[in-house]
Amino acid sequence: MWAKMEFFQEQAVTSSDKAFFRLRKEIVEGVIPSGSKLSETELSTKYQVSRAVVREAINRLEACNIVERRANVGARVVSLSPEGLIELYQVRESLEGMAARLAAQHMSAQEITDLNALLNSQSHEVKNAELYYQEAGDLDFHYRIILGSKNSHLISMLVNGLYHLVRMYRVQLGMAGPRVTSAFDEHKHIVQAISNRDPELAEMLMRRHITYSKNNIEAKLQNSL
Amino acid sequence: MWAKMEFFQEQAVTSSDKAFFRLRKEIVEGVIPSGSKLSETELSTKYQVSRAVVREAINRLEACNIVERRANVGARVVSLSPEGLIELYQVRESLEGMAARLAAQHMSAQEITDLNALLNSQSHEVKNAELYYQEAGDLDFHYRIILGSKNSHLISMLVNGLYHLVRMYRVQLGMAGPRVTSAFDEHKHIVQAISNRDPELAEMLMRRHITYSKNNIEAKLQNSL
DNA sequence: AGCGATGAGATTGTCGACAATTTAAGTTAT
DNA sequence: ATAACTTAAATTGTCGACAATCTCATCGCT
Secondary structure (H helix, E strand, C coil): CCHHHHHHCCCCCCHHHHHHHHHHHHHHCCCCCCCCEECHHHHHHHHCCCHHHHHHHHHHHHHCCCEEEECCCEEEECCCCHHHHHHHHHHHHHHHHHHHHHHHHHCCHHHHHHHHHHHHHHHHHHHCCCCCHHHHHHHHHHHHHHHHCCCHHHHHHHHHHHHHHHHHHHHHCCCCCCCHHHHHHHHHHHHHHHHCCCHHHHHHHHHHHHHHHHHHHHHHHHHCC | CCHHHHHHCCCCCCHHHHHHHHHHHHHHCCCCCCCCEECHHHHHHHHCCCHHHHHHHHHHHHHCCCEEEECCCEEEECCCCHHHHHHHHHHHHHHHHHHHHHHHHHCCHHHHHHHHHHHHHHHHHHHCCCCCHHHHHHHHHHHHHHHHCCCHHHHHHHHHHHHHHHHHHHHHCCCCCCCHHHHHHHHHHHHHHHHCCCHHHHHHHHHHHHHHHHHHHHHHHHHCC
């Protein structure tokens, strides 16, 4: 169904790549808890590779803002805070808003057609209350618009950086949230604006869409106190 | 005069830090031309350090999008294109717009006072036609607003990433441009909006300010063809 | 002559050992 | 008992050597 999503399946060629992907996965999914220390020697024995490749993987994680490192001391997984999640969503609003604006200008007719098709297929699933819309479907929608911006810096920042962090927060704070139907309508309007080649409306709607998400999350954080 | 700017003087503690800063400086300033290959062995003999530290420095440069790397092949300095600069300014508009919005909400009264003072001191220099306003003064202004956002992700993306890239483009495409007086008025209006705690206006004005810059640069690029 | 295979040379990726620094426990003196 | 100093263990930073991979020129085949 979401076959197109495999565009983002980065492939590991070197050992460091594998270590990096594995470490990132374990951290994002909470197997390695946030705040814990990453010992180079420990990980190198655990993964059966040299310390150099673990070290390189940790360096890459630092560049993604997934771990923090202090010279001569070591690296720790970043600790999650409600404020941190809010900050993330502020950046997301800014970047994805711009992505939607650029997508309205730069997406090809074919890409827009595909995006509409995706939405139609999802509309059936929403009516049938198929649950896995939320995760994969929402991702697919947002990724297409990000890619549609055709801005490599924007794409890299969001796909390689922010999205993994956001997923880390969502997984670990237990936010596999609902907001299915209303979010779907918002998606529909965004696509409409893009189809009409209306950059400003597309940006505005995307920003509102993400702001709603943020508010939704803030409310949940309040409740869990 | 711009004493406050030393906040950004990151200090190198390890050899890799030194190599990273030195390499970045040489690349940004064009000593190492864009598009050229970075040989690990060559650089390690040139800098008198082991290949490992050069390698780590190159990895960090890759994370900054200053070099591109292909596994088992090597790293090259990114090549500059007019389109690349435009893309950079699109991201900058998005992020700094959000920074201005957040700064209007989160800057302390003291920080706003200082910002106004900075502007006043610069206004004298503009009248006296002191040239070095452009570089340092403009940077100081933008950095204060970015820091004023109090959003660590935003700050890191702009200060550690985008700004070095933008400087690289400006230096190498010979854009130590004018736009002094008009930019100064724009700065004044942005500070006014922040002083009035008007996030939306602050964002809008910052975005327009950066758009003007972009248009100015685009015009120059046209001329140099 | 054109095209694919082959091999030498050079470059990157990975490894284990050593050096430098931090951390924490233990000791001593006030 | 507390504070400062000393020292030992552990961790990170750096190094040179070896292994794997790519590049490119040469050679052979159709």
